[in-house]
Amino acid sequence: MQKQTAAHRVHTLRRQGALALLRHAHAHPAATRADAARALGLSSGSATEITARLKALRLLDETVPPQTGGRGRPSPALTAHPRGPLVCAVSIGHERWRTATVELGGRAVDGDAGRNPPGGAPAVLGVLRARIAAARRRHGHRIRAVSVAVAGTLRGTTIVQASGLNWHDIALEPLRAAPGTPLLAGNDASMAGLAEARRGAAAGARVSLHLTVEVGVGGILIVDGRPVEGATGAGGEFGHMPFGDPGLSCPCGARGCWDLAVDGRAMARALGRPEPRDPRTEAERILAAARSDPAARAAVGEAARALGRGAGALVNALDPELVTLSGLATGLVATAPDELDEGYTAALMRFRRAGPPPLVPSALGPASPLTGAAEAAFDAVLSDGGFQSWSDETES
The missing domain is CATH 1.10.10 (Arc Repressor Mutant, subunit A)
Known part of the structure; x- marks a missing residue:
């Protein structure tokens, strides 16, 4: 014994x-x-x-890297094995989907993208299921996990609410690559924050906060490279904190949500326009018009100030080293930096104002949710169970 x-x-x-x-x-x-x-x-x-x-x-x-002209032979770099494990990363946005098959180290070996087809969740999941099945046919047992980033609120692998897609209680189980293969899922903003912490603007920070503006506000707190997702995986729904007008009802069922103060709906409202069917496209139009139209510039400034106020409140509560921003938030920063800073500084506790956590644009841009999904999948692959499973199959 x-x-x-x-x-x-x-x-x-x-x-x-x-x-x-x-x-x-x-x-x-x-x-x-x-x-x-x-x-x-x-x-x-x-x-x-x-x-x-x-x-x-x-x-x-x-793999020995190519010679750069210096003296001596460069040392070989540790790289993914050409027959090593792969993961399928999936991103489902309000209008488009993306997929990638990713190897160790984060390089995508193949991928695809397209517009969400008509027909709602069944049609979109059908397209994605076909892409995952094709990857499985190409790569066989090398596909070790599937991870999905979704523009919505999730519990486990079920989308409980995706207001921008008009989806409710949608199970992602059809996207599992094979029986027993891990299937993971997370909010797209949370996945984007994970990507920025691992491979982007927050790399090296122990505690970082990520915020993104698309249709509303999403984000996540990352501690030691791990997202703080809450008890059921639905953490990070910062856009549904009551930082907005309490007289406004949100599609989520709450009132006064921050979502309603920072995106295309808020900008349209400030301009006296009806609520847009596509808030993201409306925001892009108003941001473009703000370069020459004072009214559009004022609407953008109001949204930027609201973003800054909410960011300051979250910094007070969560104490990150820095805040990374993606999506339309980067357009608000570029167009109305003074208003953003004014709202942010006013919301901060006095002791933080001398050296506040910087607000830093995303380094990965639109690729961040897909990159984060791949990182989450490799967390499963590079676990004790994932390592043992691969070893058993390889050695048998």
Whole structure:
């Protein structure tokens, strides 16, 4: 029994070391074996031994980068194995869908995109199911997880409410690649925040807040590279906090939602126009008109001020190191920076004003929800269970 326990302990330590190196290679695609050894506190011999095992398991490879003209031969970089694990990332927006098959390190090996077809959720999910099935036919068992970013509120893998799509209680189970293959799902703004924290403007920050404006406001708090999603996965619905006019009803069922103060609906209302059928397109038109039309500029300024006020309130509550902004929020920053700053500063507690967390535009732009979905999928692949499952299949 004692020998079995000792053997099990050694096996566990080896698995933990292999996972640590694998996760490092995923997070730092250009890293060398020596880089990983330094970062993880491994000896050169241990790093070499672990790398050899991961290569044998078809999880990692080593590739010599092209010569840059310097002296000496460059060290080989740890890269995805050409027959290694892949994940399917999916993004469902208000108007368009996107898919990507992604390898370790974050590179997309293939992908597709298109407009949401008429027919609501069944039609959109049918298109996406066909794309995932095609990826499964191309890559077989290498597809280890599917992860979906959705412009809506989710509990687990069910969309409980997506007002912009007019979807309610939609199960995403049809998108599972195969029985037993993990299926994950999250709000698109939450996935975008995860992407910015891992590979974008908030990389290196321990605590960051992400906010995006599309149809309303979404976002997420990221702590140590992990999203704070709440008990059921529906956390981050910042747009439904009562930072707006309490006299206005929101499609979510609440009143006074922040959503109604910052997007195309708010700008149209400020201009005396009826509520637009497509708030995002309306916002883009008003942002473009603001360059020459004082009334449009004032409407944009009002929305920017409301965005700043809400961001300041969330900074007071959540204490992030920085706030990343994406979607239409970047247009508000570019068009009305003074109003945004005025609202933000006025909302901050006095002690924060000397050095407030900066408001930083997204580094990944429209690709961030899909990138975040891929990151969430690899979290499942690079877990104890995911590693063991791949190892068992490879070694059998």
